[in-house]
Amino acid sequence: xxxxxxxxxxxxxxxxxxxxxxxxxxxxxxxxxxxxxxxxxxxxxxxxxxxxxxxxxxxxxxxxxxxxxxxxxxxxxxxxxxxxxxxxxxxxxxxxxxxxxxxxxxxxxxxxxxxxxxxxxxxxxxxxxxxxxxxxxxxxxxxxxxxxxxxxxxxxxxxxxxxxxxxxxxxxxxxxxxxxxxxxxxxxxxxxxxxxxxxxxxxxxxxxxxxxxxxxxxxxxxxxxxxxxxxxxxxxxxxxxxxxxxxxxxxxxxxxxxxxxxxxxxxxxxxxxxxxxxxxxxxxxxxxxxxxxxxxxxxxxxxxxxxxxxxxxxxxxxxxxxxxxxxxxxxxxxxxxxxxxxxxxxxxxxxxxxxxxxxxxxxxxxxxxxxxxxxxxxxxxxxxxx
Ligand code: NZQ
Ligand code: ZN
Numbered sequence: 001x002x003x004x005x006x007x008x009x010x011x012x013x014x015x016x017x018x019x020x021x022x023x024x025x026x027x028x029x030x031x032x033x034x035x036x037x038x039x040x041x042x043x044x045x046x047x048x049x050x051x052x053x054x055x056x057x058x059x060x061x062x063x064x065x066x067x068x069x070x071x072x073x074x075x076x077x078x079x080x081x082x083x084x085x086x087x088x089x090x091x092x093x094x095x096x097x098x099x100x101x102x103x104x105x106x107x108x109x110x111x112x113x114x115x116x117x118x119x120x121x122x123x124x125x126x127x128x129x130x131x132x133x134x135x136x137x138x139x140x141x142x143x144x145x146x147x148x149x150x151x152x153x154x155x156x157x158x159x160x161x162x163x164x165x166x167x168x169x170x171x172x173x174x175x176x177x178x179x180x181x182x183x184x185x186x187x188x189x190x191x192x193x194x195x196x197x198x199x200x201x202x203x204x205x206x207x208x209x210x211x212x213x214x215x216x217x218x219x220x221x222x223x224x225x226x227x228x229x230x231x232x233x234x235x236x237x238x239x240x241x242x243x244x245x246x247x248x249x250x251x252x253x254x255x256x257x258x259x260x261x262x263x264x265x266x267x268x269x270x271x272x273x274x275x276x277x278x279x280x281x282x283x284x285x286x287x288x289x290x291x292x293x294x295x296x297x298x299x300x301x302x303x304x305x306x307x308x309x310x311x312x313x314x315x316x317x318x319x320x321x322x323x324x325x326x327x328x329x330x331x332x333x334x335x336x337x338x339x340x341x342x343x344x345x346x347x348x349x350x351x352x353x354x355x356x357x358x359x360x361x362x363x364x365x366x367x368x369x370x371x372x373x374x375x376x377x378x379x380x381x382x383x384x385x386x
Contacts, residue, residue, distance in 0.1 A: 001209040001257030008252045010148050011172045014244065016236075019051060019138065022174045026136060027059040029171075031091020035133075037066040037081060037105045039097045043140060046182040052096055052138055064088045069097065072155045072162070072276055073104035075119070082111035085133060093135040095170075098191075099144030099279075102137055103152035106167035109133040119156070122165055132168040140179045142243040143191020143280055145198055145250035147173040155273060161361070162269035175247065177240045185233060189337045190280035192226045192242055197264060197283045198249035204294060204301060205261035205367035215254050216308040218245055223309060226337060259367040264290050267377065270361045275348040284339035285346050288331040289383045292324075293376070298369045299323035343385045350385035 013022035034056055043049040056063055066081050081104060085093060095105035109132040111118045121127050137147045146152070152165045180188070196219060203215045222245050228238040248254065264286045271282050295302040299319045306312040306326025310333070314322035331341060340346040359378035364371040372380070 002207045002259055004256050006252050006256055008148060008169065010169050012148070012175060012247065013172065014175045015240075016176055016178045019174050019176055020055065022172060023055040023059065026172045027055070027061065030134065030136075032060070032062055033064065033088060033090045033092070034061045035064045035066060035081075035085050035088065035090040035093045037069060037093060037095050037097075037101055037108075039067075039069050039071075039101050041067070042182060043096050046140075046179065048096060048138065048140060048179050052094070056094075064090055069101045069104045071100045072153075072272055072279070073100045075154050075156045075158075075163075077104055078107045078111055078118070078154055081105065081108035085109070085112040090133065093133050094138065095135060096138040096140065098139070098141030099146040099153075102139075102144070102146040102170075103154060103165075105135055106132075106146075106150075106152040106170075107154055107165045109135050110165070110167050118165060119163070123163060128166050129168065135168070135170050137170045137173045138179070139173060139175045139243075139247075141183050141187070141191060142180065142246035143194035145195065145246050145248075147175070148247045148252075149250035151250075153269065153272075153279070155276070159273070160270075161273040164269070173247070175243055177236065177243050180239065180243065181233075185230065186338065188233075189226065189230060189339065190278060190284075191246065192222060192229075192280075193284050193334065193337060193339055194280035195242070195246040195249055196222050196226075197280070197287060199254060200287065200305075201262045201265060202249075202254045202258055202260045203305070204291075204298070204369065206259040206369070207257055208301070209257040211254055211257050212304075216304070218248060218254070219305075219309040220311070221245055223311075223333060226333075230337065261365060261367045261369070263365045263368040263372070266365055267358075267362050267380065270358045271348070274354060274358055277346055277348050281340055281346055284334045284337075285341055285343060285384050286380070288327055288334065288341065289380050291327045291330065293372075293380070294369050295323040295327050296320075301369075302326045355381040355385060 095102045110129040139147050150169045199215045199219045225238040225242045268282045302323035303319045306322050307314050310329035343350050362377035
Protein backbone atom coordinates (compact mmCIF):
# COMPACT_ATOMS: atom_id res chain seq x y z
CA UNK A 1 0.00 0.00 0.00
CA UNK A 2 1.09 3.59 -0.55
CA UNK A 3 1.66 5.65 2.59
CA UNK A 4 -1.28 7.82 3.62
CA UNK A 5 -2.64 10.16 6.26
CA UNK A 6 -6.28 9.53 7.06
CA UNK A 7 -8.22 12.39 8.63
CA UNK A 8 -11.88 13.14 8.11
CA UNK A 9 -13.19 15.41 10.86
CA UNK A 10 -16.69 16.02 9.39
CA UNK A 11 -19.53 15.15 11.76
CA UNK A 12 -22.19 13.55 9.56
CA UNK A 13 -25.85 13.52 10.57
CA UNK A 14 -27.55 11.11 8.21
CA UNK A 15 -31.21 10.21 7.79
CA UNK A 16 -34.72 11.53 7.37
CA UNK A 17 -35.70 13.96 10.10
CA UNK A 18 -32.12 14.33 11.43
CA UNK A 19 -31.81 18.07 10.86
CA UNK A 20 -33.42 19.16 14.14
CA UNK A 21 -31.15 16.87 16.15
CA UNK A 22 -28.12 18.01 14.16
CA UNK A 23 -28.92 21.70 14.66
CA UNK A 24 -29.55 21.15 18.39
CA UNK A 25 -26.08 19.64 18.62
CA UNK A 26 -24.25 22.05 16.34
CA UNK A 27 -25.76 25.52 16.68
CA UNK A 28 -24.66 26.02 20.32
CA UNK A 29 -21.07 25.47 19.17
CA UNK A 30 -21.05 28.30 16.61
CA UNK A 31 -21.06 32.10 16.80
CA UNK A 32 -24.09 34.38 16.49
CA UNK A 33 -23.75 35.67 12.94
CA UNK A 34 -24.38 33.05 10.26
CA UNK A 35 -24.00 33.51 6.51
CA UNK A 36 -26.61 31.34 4.80
CA UNK A 37 -25.63 30.58 1.18
CA UNK A 38 -27.73 28.75 -1.39
CA UNK A 39 -28.43 28.33 -5.10
CA UNK A 40 -31.09 29.45 -7.52
CA UNK A 41 -34.14 28.77 -5.38
CA UNK A 42 -34.79 25.02 -5.19
CA UNK A 43 -34.55 25.18 -1.39
CA UNK A 44 -37.31 27.80 -1.28
CA UNK A 45 -39.59 25.61 -3.42
CA UNK A 46 -39.04 22.37 -1.49
CA UNK A 47 -39.33 23.84 2.02
CA UNK A 48 -35.72 23.27 3.14
CA UNK A 49 -35.07 27.04 3.34
CA UNK A 50 -37.97 27.59 5.77
CA UNK A 51 -36.80 24.73 7.97
CA UNK A 52 -33.19 25.96 8.11
CA UNK A 53 -34.12 29.59 8.74
CA UNK A 54 -36.64 28.55 11.40
CA UNK A 55 -33.99 26.57 13.27
CA UNK A 56 -31.35 29.31 13.00
CA UNK A 57 -33.79 31.94 14.30
CA UNK A 58 -34.99 29.70 17.13
CA UNK A 59 -31.34 29.38 18.20
CA UNK A 60 -31.01 33.19 18.24
CA UNK A 61 -28.72 33.48 15.23
CA UNK A 62 -28.45 36.58 13.06
CA UNK A 63 -28.72 35.57 9.41
CA UNK A 64 -26.94 37.15 6.44
CA UNK A 65 -28.08 35.65 3.13
CA UNK A 66 -26.25 34.98 -0.12
CA UNK A 67 -28.66 33.45 -2.67
CA UNK A 68 -28.15 32.65 -6.36
CA UNK A 69 -24.97 30.55 -6.49
CA UNK A 70 -24.93 29.06 -9.99
CA UNK A 71 -24.05 25.52 -11.12
CA UNK A 72 -20.31 25.49 -11.97
CA UNK A 73 -19.83 28.42 -9.55
CA UNK A 74 -17.79 31.34 -10.80
CA UNK A 75 -14.69 32.93 -9.30
CA UNK A 76 -16.58 36.24 -9.25
CA UNK A 77 -19.28 34.63 -7.07
CA UNK A 78 -16.60 33.44 -4.65
CA UNK A 79 -15.25 36.98 -4.42
CA UNK A 80 -18.71 38.46 -3.85
CA UNK A 81 -19.50 35.91 -1.15
CA UNK A 82 -16.15 36.46 0.58
CA UNK A 83 -16.75 40.23 0.53
CA UNK A 84 -20.16 39.80 2.14
CA UNK A 85 -18.70 37.51 4.81
CA UNK A 86 -15.93 40.01 5.59
CA UNK A 87 -18.19 43.07 5.64
CA UNK A 88 -20.63 41.38 8.00
CA UNK A 89 -17.91 39.79 10.14
CA UNK A 90 -19.76 36.47 10.07
CA UNK A 91 -18.83 33.73 12.52
CA UNK A 92 -19.98 30.80 10.43
CA UNK A 93 -20.98 29.94 6.86
CA UNK A 94 -23.79 27.49 6.14
CA UNK A 95 -24.01 25.99 2.64
CA UNK A 96 -27.46 24.65 1.78
CA UNK A 97 -27.38 22.90 -1.59
CA UNK A 98 -25.33 20.65 -3.85
CA UNK A 99 -21.68 20.68 -4.88
CA UNK A 100 -21.77 24.15 -6.44
CA UNK A 101 -23.04 25.87 -3.29
CA UNK A 102 -20.67 23.90 -1.07
CA UNK A 103 -17.65 24.64 -3.26
CA UNK A 104 -18.43 28.34 -3.53
CA UNK A 105 -18.78 28.61 0.25
CA UNK A 106 -15.64 26.54 0.92
CA UNK A 107 -13.51 28.77 -1.31
CA UNK A 108 -15.06 32.01 -0.04
CA UNK A 109 -14.49 30.88 3.56
CA UNK A 110 -10.75 30.89 2.79
CA UNK A 111 -10.80 34.02 0.61
CA UNK A 112 -12.60 36.03 3.32
CA UNK A 113 -9.57 35.72 5.61
CA UNK A 114 -6.94 36.47 2.96
CA UNK A 115 -5.51 39.90 2.10
CA UNK A 116 -4.77 38.83 -1.49
CA UNK A 117 -6.60 36.80 -4.12
CA UNK A 118 -6.90 33.09 -3.41
CA UNK A 119 -5.81 32.47 -7.02
CA UNK A 120 -2.46 34.15 -6.31
CA UNK A 121 -1.98 32.18 -3.11
CA UNK A 122 -3.08 28.72 -4.24
CA UNK A 123 -2.53 28.62 -8.00
CA UNK A 124 0.49 30.89 -8.42
CA UNK A 125 2.33 30.14 -5.18
CA UNK A 126 0.93 26.62 -4.58
CA UNK A 127 0.24 27.36 -0.91
CA UNK A 128 -2.44 25.53 1.06
CA UNK A 129 -4.91 27.61 3.08
CA UNK A 130 -3.93 28.24 6.67
CA UNK A 131 -7.34 29.27 7.95
CA UNK A 132 -10.97 29.64 6.94
CA UNK A 133 -14.26 30.77 8.42
CA UNK A 134 -15.83 27.55 9.77
CA UNK A 135 -18.61 26.12 7.62
CA UNK A 136 -21.44 23.62 7.82
CA UNK A 137 -23.49 21.85 5.15
CA UNK A 138 -27.12 20.93 4.58
CA UNK A 139 -26.89 18.67 1.53
CA UNK A 140 -29.75 18.78 -0.99
CA UNK A 141 -28.19 16.85 -3.88
CA UNK A 142 -25.71 13.97 -3.94
CA UNK A 143 -23.00 13.11 -6.45
CA UNK A 144 -20.02 15.37 -5.91
CA UNK A 145 -18.98 14.07 -2.49
CA UNK A 146 -17.95 17.64 -1.76
CA UNK A 147 -19.68 17.44 1.62
CA UNK A 148 -16.96 15.16 3.04
CA UNK A 149 -14.16 16.66 1.01
CA UNK A 150 -11.92 19.73 1.50
CA UNK A 151 -11.65 20.66 -2.18
CA UNK A 152 -13.70 22.96 -4.40
CA UNK A 153 -14.13 23.31 -8.17
CA UNK A 154 -14.50 26.94 -9.28
CA UNK A 155 -14.95 28.10 -12.88
CA UNK A 156 -12.55 30.85 -13.75
CA UNK A 157 -14.31 32.74 -16.53
CA UNK A 158 -11.23 34.74 -17.54
CA UNK A 159 -8.85 31.81 -17.77
CA UNK A 160 -11.47 29.33 -19.07
CA UNK A 161 -10.49 26.82 -16.43
CA UNK A 162 -12.22 25.01 -13.62
CA UNK A 163 -9.65 25.41 -10.85
CA UNK A 164 -9.59 23.00 -7.92
CA UNK A 165 -9.02 25.01 -4.75
CA UNK A 166 -8.07 23.58 -1.40
CA UNK A 167 -10.27 24.63 1.50
CA UNK A 168 -11.19 23.12 4.83
CA UNK A 169 -13.50 20.26 5.76
CA UNK A 170 -16.94 21.31 7.02
CA UNK A 171 -17.67 21.14 10.74
CA UNK A 172 -20.85 19.22 10.06
CA UNK A 173 -22.77 17.69 7.17
CA UNK A 174 -26.52 17.13 7.40
CA UNK A 175 -27.73 14.54 4.88
CA UNK A 176 -31.49 14.08 4.90
CA UNK A 177 -32.42 11.95 1.85
CA UNK A 178 -35.95 13.43 1.81
CA UNK A 179 -34.41 16.83 0.88
CA UNK A 180 -33.38 15.31 -2.48
CA UNK A 181 -36.89 14.22 -3.48
CA UNK A 182 -37.43 17.39 -5.48
CA UNK A 183 -34.31 16.78 -7.61
CA UNK A 184 -35.36 15.99 -11.22
CA UNK A 185 -34.51 12.39 -12.19
CA UNK A 186 -32.03 13.50 -14.89
CA UNK A 187 -30.07 15.56 -12.35
CA UNK A 188 -30.22 12.79 -9.76
CA UNK A 189 -28.79 10.21 -12.19
CA UNK A 190 -26.12 12.68 -13.28
CA UNK A 191 -25.03 12.84 -9.64
CA UNK A 192 -25.10 9.06 -9.42
CA UNK A 193 -22.69 8.86 -12.33
CA UNK A 194 -20.41 11.46 -10.73
CA UNK A 195 -20.30 9.21 -7.65
CA UNK A 196 -19.41 6.18 -9.77
CA UNK A 197 -16.77 8.25 -11.54
CA UNK A 198 -15.10 9.21 -8.23
CA UNK A 199 -14.81 5.56 -7.27
CA UNK A 200 -13.60 4.47 -10.72
CA UNK A 201 -11.00 7.25 -10.83
CA UNK A 202 -9.69 5.97 -7.49
CA UNK A 203 -10.06 2.23 -8.25
CA UNK A 204 -8.20 2.36 -11.56
CA UNK A 205 -5.40 4.46 -10.04
CA UNK A 206 -2.13 2.87 -8.98
CA UNK A 207 -1.46 0.88 -5.79
CA UNK A 208 -3.93 -2.02 -5.66
CA UNK A 209 -4.91 -2.82 -2.07
CA UNK A 210 -7.83 -3.49 0.28
CA UNK A 211 -9.41 -0.16 -0.76
CA UNK A 212 -10.13 -1.71 -4.18
CA UNK A 213 -12.20 -4.45 -2.58
CA UNK A 214 -14.12 -1.87 -0.54
CA UNK A 215 -14.77 0.11 -3.72
CA UNK A 216 -15.95 -2.92 -5.71
CA UNK A 217 -18.71 -3.38 -3.16
CA UNK A 218 -19.71 0.27 -3.15
CA UNK A 219 -19.61 0.60 -6.95
CA UNK A 220 -21.82 -2.48 -7.32
CA UNK A 221 -24.17 -0.85 -4.81
CA UNK A 222 -24.24 2.36 -6.90
CA UNK A 223 -25.06 0.44 -10.10
CA UNK A 224 -27.78 -1.63 -8.42
CA UNK A 225 -29.44 1.31 -6.65
CA UNK A 226 -29.26 3.56 -9.73
CA UNK A 227 -31.38 1.01 -11.57
CA UNK A 228 -33.82 0.79 -8.67
CA UNK A 229 -34.27 4.56 -8.26
CA UNK A 230 -34.70 5.10 -12.00
CA UNK A 231 -37.48 2.53 -11.99
CA UNK A 232 -39.00 3.70 -8.72
CA UNK A 233 -38.12 7.21 -7.45
CA UNK A 234 -40.12 6.47 -4.30
CA UNK A 235 -37.66 3.80 -3.17
CA UNK A 236 -36.25 5.49 -0.06
CA UNK A 237 -33.71 2.78 0.66
CA UNK A 238 -32.09 3.14 -2.76
CA UNK A 239 -32.14 6.97 -2.44
CA UNK A 240 -30.46 6.79 0.97
CA UNK A 241 -27.81 4.32 -0.12
CA UNK A 242 -26.91 6.36 -3.19
CA UNK A 243 -26.47 9.46 -1.04
CA UNK A 244 -24.19 7.72 1.42
CA UNK A 245 -22.26 6.15 -1.49
CA UNK A 246 -21.77 9.69 -2.78
CA UNK A 247 -20.36 10.99 0.50
CA UNK A 248 -18.20 7.90 1.07
CA UNK A 249 -16.43 8.52 -2.24
CA UNK A 250 -14.51 11.47 -0.77
CA UNK A 251 -14.45 10.33 2.84
CA UNK A 252 -10.79 9.39 2.48
CA UNK A 253 -11.44 5.65 2.94
CA UNK A 254 -11.49 4.66 -0.78
CA UNK A 255 -8.30 6.58 -1.54
CA UNK A 256 -6.35 5.18 1.44
CA UNK A 257 -3.24 3.44 0.12
CA UNK A 258 -3.99 4.41 -3.49
CA UNK A 259 -2.47 6.85 -5.96
CA UNK A 260 -5.64 8.15 -7.57
CA UNK A 261 -6.13 8.63 -11.30
CA UNK A 262 -8.69 11.43 -11.87
CA UNK A 263 -7.66 11.80 -15.51
CA UNK A 264 -11.29 12.05 -16.70
CA UNK A 265 -11.97 14.72 -14.06
CA UNK A 266 -9.00 16.79 -15.13
CA UNK A 267 -10.07 16.67 -18.80
CA UNK A 268 -13.62 17.53 -17.70
CA UNK A 269 -12.39 20.60 -15.82
CA UNK A 270 -11.00 22.08 -19.05
CA UNK A 271 -14.15 21.18 -21.02
CA UNK A 272 -16.29 22.78 -18.32
CA UNK A 273 -14.00 25.83 -18.21
CA UNK A 274 -14.47 26.41 -21.95
CA UNK A 275 -18.10 25.37 -22.39
CA UNK A 276 -19.77 25.51 -18.92
CA UNK A 277 -20.88 21.89 -19.52
CA UNK A 278 -22.47 19.93 -16.69
CA UNK A 279 -19.87 18.06 -14.61
CA UNK A 280 -21.41 14.59 -14.27
CA UNK A 281 -22.79 14.49 -17.83
CA UNK A 282 -19.39 15.39 -19.29
CA UNK A 283 -17.83 12.57 -17.28
CA UNK A 284 -20.41 10.19 -18.73
CA UNK A 285 -19.17 11.06 -22.23
CA UNK A 286 -15.48 10.83 -21.31
CA UNK A 287 -15.24 7.63 -19.28
CA UNK A 288 -15.88 4.95 -21.94
CA UNK A 289 -13.63 6.76 -24.41
CA UNK A 290 -10.75 7.04 -21.93
CA UNK A 291 -11.30 3.53 -20.59
CA UNK A 292 -11.16 1.94 -24.04
CA UNK A 293 -7.53 3.09 -23.93
CA UNK A 294 -6.78 2.28 -20.27
CA UNK A 295 -8.23 -1.23 -20.44
CA UNK A 296 -5.62 -2.25 -22.99
CA UNK A 297 -2.88 -1.20 -20.55
CA UNK A 298 -4.40 -2.78 -17.44
CA UNK A 299 -6.69 -5.61 -18.63
CA UNK A 300 -6.60 -7.57 -15.35
CA UNK A 301 -8.04 -4.68 -13.35
CA UNK A 302 -10.71 -3.97 -15.94
CA UNK A 303 -11.63 -7.67 -16.07
CA UNK A 304 -12.07 -7.57 -12.28
CA UNK A 305 -14.27 -4.47 -12.66
CA UNK A 306 -16.36 -6.27 -15.31
CA UNK A 307 -17.07 -9.15 -12.98
CA UNK A 308 -17.33 -7.52 -9.54
CA UNK A 309 -18.96 -4.21 -10.46
CA UNK A 310 -20.79 -4.68 -13.76
CA UNK A 311 -21.82 -8.26 -12.88
CA UNK A 312 -20.57 -9.87 -16.11
CA UNK A 313 -20.03 -13.61 -16.23
CA UNK A 314 -16.48 -13.61 -17.63
CA UNK A 315 -16.08 -17.37 -17.71
CA UNK A 316 -14.64 -18.49 -21.06
CA UNK A 317 -13.41 -14.98 -21.94
CA UNK A 318 -9.76 -14.03 -22.22
CA UNK A 319 -8.62 -11.31 -19.82
CA UNK A 320 -8.65 -8.78 -22.65
CA UNK A 321 -12.14 -9.79 -23.75
CA UNK A 322 -13.41 -9.49 -20.17
CA UNK A 323 -11.77 -6.07 -19.81
CA UNK A 324 -13.42 -4.79 -23.00
CA UNK A 325 -16.75 -6.29 -21.95
CA UNK A 326 -16.48 -4.28 -18.70
CA UNK A 327 -16.03 -1.01 -20.58
CA UNK A 328 -18.89 -1.87 -22.95
CA UNK A 329 -21.14 -2.64 -19.95
CA UNK A 330 -20.21 0.74 -18.46
CA UNK A 331 -21.20 2.50 -21.69
CA UNK A 332 -24.47 0.52 -21.84
CA UNK A 333 -25.15 1.51 -18.22
CA UNK A 334 -24.59 5.19 -19.09
CA UNK A 335 -27.17 4.90 -21.90
CA UNK A 336 -29.54 3.05 -19.55
CA UNK A 337 -29.39 6.09 -17.22
CA UNK A 338 -30.25 8.32 -20.22
CA UNK A 339 -26.91 10.11 -19.88
CA UNK A 340 -25.01 11.39 -22.93
CA UNK A 341 -22.22 9.46 -24.66
CA UNK A 342 -21.18 12.13 -27.20
CA UNK A 343 -20.50 15.89 -27.07
CA UNK A 344 -23.47 16.38 -29.38
CA UNK A 345 -25.79 14.66 -26.89
CA UNK A 346 -24.14 16.72 -24.13
CA UNK A 347 -25.04 19.83 -26.11
CA UNK A 348 -21.59 21.37 -26.47
CA UNK A 349 -19.70 22.51 -29.53
CA UNK A 350 -17.57 20.01 -31.46
CA UNK A 351 -15.67 22.76 -33.25
CA UNK A 352 -12.18 21.54 -34.16
CA UNK A 353 -10.46 24.72 -32.95
CA UNK A 354 -12.12 24.38 -29.54
CA UNK A 355 -11.05 20.73 -29.23
CA UNK A 356 -7.48 21.69 -30.15
CA UNK A 357 -7.46 24.43 -27.51
CA UNK A 358 -8.76 22.09 -24.80
CA UNK A 359 -6.22 19.42 -25.79
CA UNK A 360 -3.43 22.02 -25.49
CA UNK A 361 -4.27 22.42 -21.80
CA UNK A 362 -4.80 18.78 -20.76
CA UNK A 363 -2.00 17.18 -18.77
CA UNK A 364 -1.34 13.54 -17.79
CA UNK A 365 -2.11 12.64 -14.17
CA UNK A 366 0.55 10.67 -12.28
CA UNK A 367 -1.88 8.04 -10.96
CA UNK A 368 -3.26 7.18 -14.41
CA UNK A 369 -2.11 3.84 -15.85
CA UNK A 370 -1.43 5.50 -19.23
CA UNK A 371 0.46 8.77 -19.50
CA UNK A 372 -1.40 10.51 -22.31
CA UNK A 373 0.34 13.01 -24.59
CA UNK A 374 -1.27 16.04 -26.26
CA UNK A 375 -2.21 14.02 -29.38
CA UNK A 376 -3.86 11.35 -27.20
CA UNK A 377 -5.98 14.03 -25.51
CA UNK A 378 -6.99 15.38 -28.89
CA UNK A 379 -7.89 11.87 -30.10
CA UNK A 380 -10.00 11.36 -26.95
CA UNK A 381 -11.82 14.67 -27.50
CA UNK A 382 -12.41 13.86 -31.18
CA UNK A 383 -13.82 10.47 -30.28
CA UNK A 384 -16.20 12.19 -27.83
CA UNK A 385 -17.20 14.52 -30.69
CA UNK A 386 -17.82 11.64 -33.12
O1 NZQ B 1 -29.48 26.23 -7.68
P1 NZQ B 1 -30.68 25.49 -7.22
O2 NZQ B 1 -31.96 26.19 -7.47
O3 NZQ B 1 -30.56 25.00 -5.80
O4 NZQ B 1 -30.81 24.18 -8.19
C1 NZQ B 1 -29.77 23.20 -8.25
C2 NZQ B 1 -28.99 23.28 -9.57
O5 NZQ B 1 -29.77 23.84 -10.61
C3 NZQ B 1 -30.43 21.85 -8.34
N1 NZQ B 1 -30.75 21.27 -7.03
C4 NZQ B 1 -29.93 21.07 -5.99
N2 NZQ B 1 -30.61 20.50 -4.96
C5 NZQ B 1 -31.90 20.38 -5.39
C6 NZQ B 1 -31.98 20.86 -6.70
N3 NZQ B 1 -33.14 20.88 -7.41
C7 NZQ B 1 -34.24 20.38 -6.80
N4 NZQ B 1 -34.22 19.88 -5.53
C8 NZQ B 1 -33.08 19.86 -4.80
N5 NZQ B 1 -33.07 19.30 -3.58
O6 NZQ B 1 -29.48 21.03 -8.99
C9 NZQ B 1 -28.78 21.83 -9.94
C10 NZQ B 1 -27.31 21.44 -9.89
O7 NZQ B 1 -26.74 21.79 -8.65
P2 NZQ B 1 -25.16 21.73 -8.45
O8 NZQ B 1 -24.85 22.05 -7.04
O9 NZQ B 1 -24.49 22.51 -9.52
O10 NZQ B 1 -24.86 20.18 -8.76
P3 NZQ B 1 -23.78 19.23 -8.19
O11 NZQ B 1 -24.05 18.85 -6.79
O12 NZQ B 1 -23.65 18.15 -9.19
O13 NZQ B 1 -22.43 20.10 -8.15
C11 NZQ B 1 -21.64 20.27 -9.30
C12 NZQ B 1 -20.37 21.05 -8.95
O14 NZQ B 1 -19.55 20.32 -8.02
C13 NZQ B 1 -18.21 20.26 -8.51
C14 NZQ B 1 -18.41 20.23 -10.00
O15 NZQ B 1 -17.24 20.54 -10.71
C15 NZQ B 1 -19.53 21.26 -10.20
O16 NZQ B 1 -19.01 22.56 -10.23
N6 NZQ B 1 -17.50 19.13 -7.91
C16 NZQ B 1 -16.99 19.27 -6.66
C17 NZQ B 1 -16.19 18.32 -6.06
C18 NZQ B 1 -15.58 18.55 -4.73
N7 NZQ B 1 -15.66 19.75 -4.19
O17 NZQ B 1 -15.02 17.65 -4.14
C19 NZQ B 1 -15.88 17.06 -6.71
C20 NZQ B 1 -16.69 16.80 -7.97
O18 NZQ B 1 -15.93 15.94 -8.79
C21 NZQ B 1 -17.06 18.03 -8.73
O19 NZQ B 1 -15.94 18.51 -9.47
ZN1 ZN C 1 -16.87 14.60 -9.92
